[in-house]
Amino acid sequence: MIRRILPHPVLAVVLLLFWLVLQQSAGLGHILLGSALAIGVSHLAARFSTDDVKIRNPHKIIQLFFVAGLDVIRSNLAIMAVLFNPRPSPAGAFIEMKLNLTNPTGLAILAIIITATPGSAWLEYDKERSTVLIHVFDLLDEEEWIETIRNRYETLLLEIFQ
Amino acid sequence: MIEDLPLWLSILISALVVLGALITLAGCFGLVRLENFYLRIHAPTMGTSMGGGLILLASAIYFSLTNERPIIHELAIFAFVTITTPVTLMLLARASLFRDRVEGEDVPGRGE
Numbered sequence: 001m002i003r004r005i006l007p008h009p010v011l012a013v014v015l016l017l018f019w020l021v022l023q024q025s026a027g028l029g030h031i032l033l034g035s036a037l038a039i040g041v042s043h044l045a046a047r048f049s050t051d052d053v054k055i056r057n058p059h060k061i062i063q064l065f066f067v068a069g070l071d072v073i074r075s076n077l078a079i080m081a082v083l084f085n086p087r088p089s090p091a092g093a094f095i096e097m098k099l100n101l102t103n104p105t106g107l108a109i110l111a112i113i114i115t116a117t118p119g120s121a122w123l124e125y126d127k128e129r130s131t132v133l134i135h136v137f138d139l140l141d142e143e144e145w146i147e148t149i150r151n152r153y154e155t156l157l158l159e160i161f162q
Numbered sequence: 163m164i165e166d167l168p169l170w171l172s173i174l175i176s177a178l179v180v181l182g183a184l185i186t187l188a189g190c191f192g193l194v195r196l197e198n199f200y201l202r203i204h205a206p207t208m209g210t211s212m213g214g215g216l217i218l219l220a221s222a223i224y225f226s227l228t229n230e231r232p233i234i235h236e237l238a239i240f241a242f243v244t245i246t247t248p249v250t251l252m253l254l255a256r257a258s259l260f261r262d263r264v265e266g267e268d269v270p271g272r273g274e
Contacts, residue, residue, distance in 0.1 A: 018238055018241075021234055021235050021237060021238050022235055022238055024233065024234075024235055072211050072212060073212060076185060076208055076211060076212040079188075079192070079204065079205070079208060080185065080188050080208070083188050083189075083191060083192045083195070083205070084188070088192070088195060088196065090196075090201060092198070092200055092201045094200075094269065094270050096270055111248050111252070112244060112245060112247075112248050115207070115247060115248035115251055115252075116207065116210070116211050116244050116247065116248075117207070117211070118189070118204055118205075118207040118208045118211060118212075119204055119207075120204075121200075121203050121204060121207070121251060121255065122248060122251075122252065123252065123255040123256065123259060124252070124255070124256055124259060133259075133270060135200045135203070135204075135255070137201060137204040
């Protein structure tokens with residue numbers, strides 16, 4: 001029943017929050033207008049995306065946010081150290097890794113985290129084999145990278161979305 | 163205005179702006195100096211993650227203090243930049259992978 005009025009509840013809430021942040025006000029008028037907009041857009045989104053976004057363990061999202069944030073800061077400093085060399089010669093390499101995560105929303109968030117971290121870039125996901133091609137800026141140990149992605153992000157995302 | 167703020171806050175905010183700008187600049191240098199496409203895509207990420215993040219943080223602190231109410235729409239800028247960067251990056255990277263595969267360059271193939 002609720003799905004008929006609100007096909008993508010999570011999307012609608014996020015849109016409403018964005019609207020209020022952009023308007024810099026939580027007045028009744030902004031909440032009403034924002035809600036109308038959020039419901040309208042989630043109906044539009046339902047036409048091209050039928051994926052049901054269910055969030056289990058919401059507190060893990062906060063944990064994921066801090067883990068990812070810390071890694072972004074750390075890898076920024078690491079890349080800066082390489083770039084400040086007079087002749088930067090990073091050992092760039094491709095990694096292909098198998099993922100257990102298949103949920104589209106989870107994959108999208110993993111792609112954002114890996115890309116937002118300087119030093120690794122999500123290039124190509126193969127749905128049939130559920131593998132992803134990642135390019136690493138300065139590869140020292142391939143196994144270590146795969147383990148890091150698996151333990152730090154994939155496990156959390158599996159707990160949240162799957 | 164900036165003269166109404168205590169000195170230590172002005173220094174903190176300026177330091178955040180300058181640090182953010184320096185990190186972004188380092189990323190731009192990387193874009194010029196690295197030798198191949200797959201290495202170059204990593205450099206500008208510094209500007210969109212920590213560089214931009216620090217400048218936006220400074221902006222949020224400064225305007226929250228001078229307007230005496232929390233200003234957080236910088237968060238929205240950061241969120242939009244972070245969400246949209248991977249889309250562009252994947253488009254560019256996959257185009258480049260496609261060309262390299264056609265030309266027989268040494269890149270991992272698809273679906274062997």
